[in-house]
Amino acid sequence: MAGTNLKCRECATTYELEPRYVCEQCFGPLEVAYDHSRFVDDVGALRRRIQGGPQNIWRYGDFLPLDGPPGPALRSASRVGLPAGCTPLLRADRLAERVGLGEVWVKNDAHNPTHSFKDRVVAVASQRARELGFDTLACASTGNLANAVAAQAAALGLPSYVFIPSDLEEQKILATGVYGTNLVKVRGNYDDVNRLCTELSGEREGWAFVNVNMRPYYAEGSKTLSYEIAEQLGWATPDRVVAPIASGSLFTKIAKGFEEWLELGLIEGSVPTMNGAQAVGCSPVAQAFDAGADVCRPVKPDTIAKSLAIGNPADGPYALELARRTGGAIDAVDDDEIRAGIRLLAETTGIFTETAGGVTTATLAKLAARGDIGADEKVVIVITGDGLKTLDAVRDTFESYEIEPRLEAFEAAVEQGVHV
Ligand SMILES: *Cc1c(COP(=O)(O)O)cnc(C)c1O
Ligand SMILES: [Zn+2]
Numbered sequence: 001m002a003g004t005n006l007k008c009r010e011c012a013t014t015y016e017l018e019p020r021y022v023c024e025q026c027f028g029p030l031e032v033a034y035d036h037s038r039f040v041d042d043v044g045a046l047r048r049r050i051q052g053g054p055q056n057i058w059r060y061g062d063f064l065p066l067d068g069p070p071g072p073a074l075r076s077a078s079r080v081g082l083p084a085g086c087t088p089l090l091r092a093d094r095l096a097e098r099v100g101l102g103e104v105w106v107k108n109d110a111h112n113p114t115h116s117f118k119d120r121v122v123a124v125a126s127q128r129a130r131e132l133g134f135d136t137l138a139c140a141s142t143g144n145l146a147n148a149v150a151a152q153a154a155a156l157g158l159p160s161y162v163f164i165p166s167d168l169e170e171q172k173i174l175a176t177g178v179y180g181t182n183l184v185k186v187r188g189n190y191d192d193v194n195r196l197c198t199e200l201s202g203e204r205e206g207w208a209f210v211n212v213n214m215r216p217y218y219a220e221g222s223k224t225l226s227y228e229i230a231e232q233l234g235w236a237t238p239d240r241v242v243a244p245i246a247s248g249s250l251f252t253k254i255a256k257g258f259e260e261w262l263e264l265g266l267i268e269g270s271v272p273t274m275n276g277a278q279a280v281g282c283s284p285v286a287q288a289f290d291a292g293a294d295v296c297r298p299v300k301p302d303t304i305a306k307s308l309a310i311g312n313p314a315d316g317p318y319a320l321e322l323a324r325r326t327g328g329a330i331d332a333v334d335d336d337e338i339r340a341g342i343r344l345l346a347e348t349t350g351i352f353t354e355t356a357g358g359v360t361t362a363t364l365a366k367l368a369a370r371g372d373i374g375a376d377e378k379v380v381i382v383i384t385g386d387g388l389k390t391l392d393a394v395r396d397t398f399e400s401y402e403i404e405p406r407l408e409a410f411e412a413a414v415e416q417g418v419h420v
Contacts, residue, residue: 003065006030006216017065019132021215030216032065036264043265056083057120057224064124065217067131078157081126084119085224087111089232095348099368105380107229108351114151115386116144121221122152122210128217129208136207140197142190143172143307144385149210150181163193169306171389189301191311222250226257229380230267237269242364243382244356245276245285246308248315255322274322276330277363279303283332285316289323304335304393305355307385333362339393352387
């Protein structure tokens with residue numbers, strides 16, 4: 001086992017690596033703790049061991065809370081599940097130029113089996129769930145988690161229950177139901193869905209709610225994003241990371257991944273400046289950042305960025321602390337800026353992202369315009385999901401020609417600038 005125990009983030013009480021997510025002493029959240037001291041003597045060997053691993057997140061098995069990663073991908077899908085990770089990191093010079101920056105990289109996590117970064121967290125949570133003897137996967141989802149849990153359960157041959165707000169984007173509902181899951185639409189927002197699932201997880205023995213009772217294991221999956229970024233940058237950290245915030249788990253775990261590897265001396269550099277991105281219509285963390293507060297006041301979400309629509313973010317205080325400690329910030333962009341962000345990324349990189357990626361790209365543009373980013377900084381933006389999942393966000397944002405199938409018709413239309 002690579003982890004040693006679960007540890008309370010508030011009072012440091014420790015627990016076995018069991019299906020538990022909240023501290024019995026103080027109700028604080030639990031996090032996986034590790035002992036990496038055995039690696040300190042030979043970092044070169046560890047680096048080679050990682051490089052020799054599979055082309056997916058299991059290459060980082062020494063840093064994940066599993067008895068053993070599921071083994072080579074050649075094994076049957078029902079054992080290995082859907083492998084996630086090893087997504088592209090692309091240098092985006094045209095994007096950098098458009099926003100007036102020197103060096104921008106795009107970590108494109110839409111390149112996962114169900115087209116969002118959620119495949120990473122679900123892969124880790126579901127493997128741990130199997131090790132702990134659970135027989136059913138479940139989740140409370142803002143959309144992408146539903147896709148990832150339903151697909152992972154199908155690959156592993158486990159039954160699943162997926163709970164979503166009933167007003168979710170149609171693309172995300174269709175791309176979940178297709179896997180044969182039990183799809184439960186709840187009349188309410190994500191925070192209502194989450195409350196229901198928290199109650200249910202106490203009732204249903206054998207059910208692993210990946211982001212409720214399995215949350216400490218789930219959260220560790222996000223660290224693999226920073227491991228990959230560091231490896232892809234030649235075993236070094238970037239100067240700055242811009243990433244979206246829903247519950248704040250992804251944002252804080254990206255930093256934890258860099259911190260673990262810096263501490264071991266596995267990579268060069270220092271903890272990046274961390275910039276969080278939210279939608280104005282659901283910005284409890286950005287509002288608390290602005291107010292200088294240490295905790296977030298819950299809000300009622302109203303934004304096209306539904307995948308980020310968590311009004312009561314569990315890791316909000318840790319996200320605030322991280323942004324302040326690293327000299328970063330947490331900003332919010334409105335729905336028009338989100339649509340423009342999607343177009344900006346698409347037009348300059350060929351990458352079509354969902355609304356969450358629009359939030360991230362628009363936040364990069366905002367930081368650049370504000371002069372917050374130095375000319376020689378190496379900036380990574382984390383694109384967490386695919387544009388085909390939120391097509392409504394780009395509907396009517398561009399024009400096209402419609403013509404009869406004749407040469408003159410085309411030429412006349414172009415000449416007159418006739419669009420439909
Ligand atoms: C879930 C999600 C996030 C971030 O979620 P956290 O709860 O903050 O970890 C970001 N982008 C997309 C597309 C997501 O689905
Ligand atoms: Zn505690």
